[in-house]
Amino acid sequence: MVNFVxxxxxxxxxxxxxxxxxxxxxxxxxxxxxxARDVILLGIPTRGATLAKRLGERIAQVEDVKVAxxxxxxxxxxxDLRSGPARALGRTELPADGVDDKLVVLxxxxxxxxxxxxxxxxxxxDLGRPRAVQLAVLVDRGHRELPIRADYVGKxxxxxxxxxxxxxxxxxxxxxxxELIK
Amino acid sequence: xxxxxxxxxxxxxxxxxLILDTAEExxxxxxxxxxxxxxxxxxxxxxxxFEDSTRTRISFExxxxxxxxxxxxxxxxxxxxxKGESLKDTALTLEAMGADAVVIRHxxxxxxxxxxxxxxxxVVNAGDGTHEHPTQALLDAFSMRxxxxxxxxxxxxxxxxxxxSRVARSNVLLLNTLGAEVTLVAPPTLLPVAxxxxxxxxxxxxxxxxxxxxxxxxxxxQKERMNAAYFPSEREYSRRYGLDRDRFARMPEEAIxxxxxxxxxxxxxxxxxxxxxxxxxxxxxxxxxTIRMAVLYLLLGGEI
Numbered sequence: 002m003v004n005f006v007x008x009x010x011x012x013x014x015x016x017x018x019x020x021x022x023x024x025x026x027x028x029x030x031x032x033x034x035x036x037a038r039d040v041i042l043l044g045i046p047t048r049g050a051t052l053a054k055r056l057g058e059r060i061a062q063v064e065d066v067k068v069a070x071x072x073x074x075x076x077x078x079x080x081d082l083r084s085g086p087a088r089a090l091g092r093t094e095l096p097a098d099g100v101d102d103k104l105v106v107l108x109x110x111x112x113x114x115x116x117x118x119x120x121x122x123x124x125x126x127d128l129g130r131p132r133a134v135q136l137a138v139l140v141d142r143g144h145r146e147l148p149i150r151a152d153y154v155g156k157x158x159x160x161x162x163x164x165x166x167x168x169x170x171x172x173x174x175x176x177x178x179x180e181l182i183k
Numbered sequence: 184x185x186x187x188x189x190x191x192x193x194x195x196x197x198x199x200x201l202i203l204d205t206a207e208e209x210x211x212x213x214x215x216x217x218x219x220x221x222x223x224x225x226x227x228x229x230x231x232x233f234e235d236s237t238r239t240r241i242s243f244e245x246x247x248x249x250x251x252x253x254x255x256x257x258x259x260x261x262x263x264x265x266k267g268e269s270l271k272d273t274a275l276t277l278e279a280m281g282a283d284a285v286v287i288r289h290x291x292x293x294x295x296x297x298x299x300x301x302x303x304x305x306v307v308n309a310g311d312g313t314h315e316h317p318t319q320a321l322l323d324a325f326s327m328r329x330x331x332x333x334x335x336x337x338x339x340x341x342x343x344x345x346x347x348s349r350v351a352r353s354n355v356l357l358l359n360t361l362g363a364e365v366t367l368v369a370p371p372t373l374l375p376v377a378x379x380x381x382x383x384x385x386x387x388x389x390x391x392x393x394x395x396x397x398x399x400x401x402x403x404x405q406k407e408r409m410n411a412a413y414f415p416s417e418r419e420y421s422r423r424y425g426l427d428r429d430r431f432a433r434m435p436e437e438a439i440x441x442x443x444x445x446x447x448x449x450x451x452x453x454x455x456x457x458x459x460x461x462x463x464x465x466x467x468x469x470x471x472x473t474i475r476m477a478v479l480y481l482l483l484g485g486e487i
Contacts, residue, residue: 128217
């Protein structure tokens, strides 16, 4: 199939790369949390939530443990809410027994300024008191504006601030890819 | 969405669905231990109530507080209004206090429209005379959607004092926007003159409509607005238009019963019908806070 993507958009990760990155992160989570017994994967909508679900399935394939996953919408906690019209909300879905005393791994597609993760930490704070919070991202593109770093990274992607990183996932976009748009 | 919420007719289908979907998410906040969001920190909401209303005022107050807005309650009794201050001067005072939104309840139909021309903030109509009460219609639609799923093609019957009911008018407009089919049932004396221009059916016979209803909404007989003989006696009204046990039994099995409250038990609705599991009356109160949170968030959450 000929792909008429605009010439300034370049795929940096293809489907199989994303698959491998997630498998590696699944292994790393199992290793760092010694078996992921009390882990909850909380994805930030929309693509983070899809990635959290996939990571949960991947962990279940690697070692036979069932890891709870859910989604955490951070819209109401964003610091840029007032720079545009009110945004539609995403879904928040927590596992039935909550986040108290669990190890929460936040999952997002792209880590950039760190402001979304700051909002997620605030949102989490209102939902309970996890034992610890870690962060997994598919792409870390740099340019942090807050003291936040990821514990698990699919790919470190050096970018210019003027560029855009677009993550596509089969469940939402029909195919898996990470594109860098100049 | 518009800057103000004055009439249910201001809402497009997309607006209405956005409010309902937002409320669906915000409803979860009421279930958690910290029932508060920081979103409207630093925004000021004024509750301007010229007419008595406990439940609507508390509902707006709870909604604003759960979103961390500052709330100023202004009721006409014992205020400068009882000293003869005009609506305009009251509005300018609120303006000077920096109100980002004014929630107004007034006995005069159209008061919120006037207010909106005087203040810079958003105006939310919490009931004006016999005109409209859009957040009640939204919470009713939300309660129906939670019980029945989509409202598209659902048959909603609204029974009672349509003439004096702002709830009925807002509901007819909003439900029509959302694709439901509304039938009003009332004695001819309690229907407005121009009801034939409303987007709904009209019937005088409750028993004929009941078996074809997915939702039956009973309206309160508003004794305080009844300054003429609209029906011969309460007993006769109750016989012909009240939802009693026998009529309830003739409704389709999955149909629900609603009432905007406060109820006259034994008059328009029998106590056992009001307390049945198919009644959404208590849910409607809880949903009221949720839907008002959604409205306040969508009006004030972004750039204003």
